[in-house]
Amino acid sequence: MDDKNPPLVIAIASGKGGTGKSTLSISLAMALADLGRRVAVLDANLELPSIATLLNISPTHTITDLIEGRQSIRDVIYNGPQGINFILGSSLPKPMRKLSAAHHFGIVNAFDTISKKLDILIVDTAPGINSSTLNFVRASQEVLVVTTSEPAAIASANALINTLHRSYNLQKFRILTNRVYDAYEGLKAFKTLEKLNFNNIEIFLTYAGHIHELKYARSAASKGQVFYKMFPKSVFSQDIKTLSQTIDTWPVRETPRGHIEFFMDELIGKASKTSDTNDAPIFNTPIT
């Protein structure tokens, strides 16, 4: 990838909480960095940010400083291991979590200022069908839906996919099954999701693969260690490597963000609606 290409923006999403989005975001970022890619991770879980905890660090500046206009994107970047840029989260008070579509777009858009130095931006989102996650997903080119093989996780992944399709006309979804014991279990979960959407010819699901259950996850997590680095020879890390190689073949589309047109529609539409208080500007100064 050269300096002219915009970064590939991948939202990591799930219907149910705890499917492994944040764990995979960090490990995947490291595997992509191992491939020589310049990577950033945005902790876009405004409710329960966890990337800083998983990395065992206390950030001086967080996404809140960016949202409130106190700092620029460059100032909130934490230079992590392997040159990976992290934009870390801090829990936002409830009223502030109601950012408008424009704000979500603005946050992702702020990455344009560093885009020449970036190949891939991973956006780790909050679980479920909340407006913040939906907007972060819309601002991304690719959405990787992480599920486990549990029926409840598959059902909620399906609900998320259908909401994104119905509300915003998103059509392409990549599916990853986490915490499997074998490859068959991962594929079976994907096939179930496919069957649930069999009658909808406008939804295209692609299987991005599986990640094995890591046996020593608990002890690694309690030591604040990144699984991929702590157990490089595990099947988990091999799967992460395979996933990073797959992602490396995903095309970067010509427009910086695949769904930019929906944001533009929305912004134009909202300009005439002045009574919607949820859309009151939160940024005090532009986020560049």
Ligand SMILES: Nc1ncnc2c1ncn2[C@@H]1O[C@H](COP(=O)(O)OP(=O)(O)OP(=O)(O)O)[C@@H](O)[C@H]1O
């Ligand atoms: N492949 C795996 N093998 C074993 N444990 C895993 C694996 N992936 C994730 N976990 C464990 O699952 C738990 C949830 O992981 P994580 O916090 O990454 O999920 P999440 O989807 O980001 O959660 P949330 O929806 O709350 O943001 C953690 O304890 C993590 O260590």
Ligand SMILES: [Mg+2]
């Ligand atoms: Mg998380």
